[in-house]
Amino acid sequence: MTDKAILKTENLRMFFDIRTTALGKGSVRQLKAVNDVSFSIEKGRTFGLVGESGCGKTTVGRAILKLYRATGGRVIYDGTDITDMSERDFFPYRRKMQMIFQDPYTSLDPRQPVSEIIGAPLTLHRLVSNNAERADRVRELIHMVGLKDDHINRYPHEFSGGQRQRIGIARALAMMPEFIVCDEPISALDVSIQAQIINILEEFQERFGFTYLFISHDLSVVRHISHDVGVMYLGSLVEAAAVNELYGNMKHPYTQSLLSAVPIADPAAARGRKRIILEGDVPSPLDPPSGCPFRTRCRNALPVCAQEHPNLTDIGGGHVVACHNMLV
Amino acid sequence: MSGHILEIQNLRTDFSIAGGIVRAVRGIDLFVDRGEFLGVVGESGCGKSVTMLSVMRLLSENATVRADRLAFDGRDLLRLDHKKMRRMLGDEIGMIFQDPMTSLDPLYTIGNQIMEPLKIHRKMSGHEARKRAVEMLDLVGIPSPEQRLKQYPHEFSGGMRQRVMIAIAMSCNPKLLIADEPTTALDVTIQAQILELMKDMQEKFSAATLLITHDLGVIASTCSRVVVMYGGLIMESGDVEDIFYRPAHPYTIGLLSSISDAADTGKKKLSPIPGSPPDLMNPPRGCPFTARCDFAMRICAASRPALAETVPGSGHGVACWLRDTRAKLDGTGVTAR
Structure with a gap:
């Protein structure tokens, strides 16, 4: 399994220094956004990373693409450790590793026409040799994402x-990447439009063999699009498994309550099911609980949970869980 | 006295903006029964929020609200002066908005x-x-x-x-609670807490609740009756079972088949609705869904279908020419989009 992994993180850590000033006294505190996160994604597959806001899922995606310098741990891409690679050495990887952003309103430069947004990276990475070739390629890409010729100069x-999200996809696609981080690519869209984008992403994976890291808070969409799923809580990966194993045989109490909180669009099923309603809020990542991050809201918490951070343990078939008292 | 706590007839709301007039709500009929949990669902820009803001007179100066009838608890809201209206809001009508940070001072x-x-x-x-x-x-x-x-x-x-x-x-123990996307800004586990609380409150205070949302999952787990809006009009309305198990409008069917389901193990392909919603600065003359509808006929673009019950007395209303026998009689067959 590890041989086929195109991307691997090992104990990835991303800490931010937060400066706080109170009555003229400054102090620096550490916000542990991502703490020891390890997972791997096989070529051509989709790894769904789910969790609530502030759990660190987006930070994982950004640290992988070296948009942040990781505080600790390793990111291994196709057998090469890219964690401390210089920007110059990393340049060819920039082409291979692309990103699709959540907000199609802020991730496109408002002063550039579509021809420039999609065309500039083609020139930068020398994927086209002249302007005519570039224009042809832009047109081809625009058609692939379902837009028309007269959209190019808008x-x-x-x-x-x-439509903007389609442009963002075309921009990533232009690089003919191998790996794409999709950071909440459909959250800002209406339901009827969401399905259009999901289908495009699935179609391109089939045609080009893309590998996706699909970051989302929407468990229904993640179930639909992913082959493997990881669940994060307060900076830690608490459970990961193949999609049907995770949704059918969840072992972490957080995964269970997260799934039971998802509203299902079926009135009878919604009425019939038992919901586990979590009490309280997610603790502040500036002041996380000792031991297991979830213990303050966990119904299965034991005394040991306050003392020791549970390690991710393989319970068979690549299903990993970090829990001292997992569900049976 | 009727069981309706809120009654809306032929509500039309326009906004005049720099480029022209946006016809946000284009003639809708709606009622809320005492003590019921009604959901209004639709995508952004369909007019669901504007409808409620029109009733409460909370719109900006550039809005024009017209209606044949607007009645709350038997009183005619169209004749109520500003002062009396203000007295009613927050007392007999309670409100919850999407973003609690901006709605609290x-x-x-x-x-x-x-x-x-x-x-x-x-x-x-x-x-x-x-x-x-x-x-x-x-x-x-x-x-x-x-x-x-x-x-x-x-x-x-x-x-x-x-x-x-x-x-x-x-x-203040209101008779009607209007909640506009109350859980949209919240995480799922917190959303579950708030929806549970709203159901609990509705039972305790027996206030009618009108929940506006874009999330069909939220509707399915809370509401007893549903209104589906699109392009400033009501497309379909009925019991939650009618809408989810026997949807009759192509738009409702399209919405339901474009969502992925957390309980679904199979990898069925999603069937999205092609295209995008109409521009309400220049609304289509007929059914607003025509351009995206797989079953559109010539009459759909020409004239607007009325909301009519699928079965008389069922309370399940659909605004679609496919349901209207006259559409077939005048010789306009199904045409390709």
């Missing part, structure tokens, strides 16, 4: 949210 | 904000109002309410702020 504000 | 304590409507509408003394505020905070599940009363909104988490909003909305 500016981002002339498009709807769904 | 950051400069006043939570206590102040819960006590204000009690003092204004119920003429309570400071002491009485404080007692009631503590009671309300306790009821919505905020621990140590006496201390929390003295705190400001920024000291509360998103879920807690929404609980405070619910406490304010319910404090």
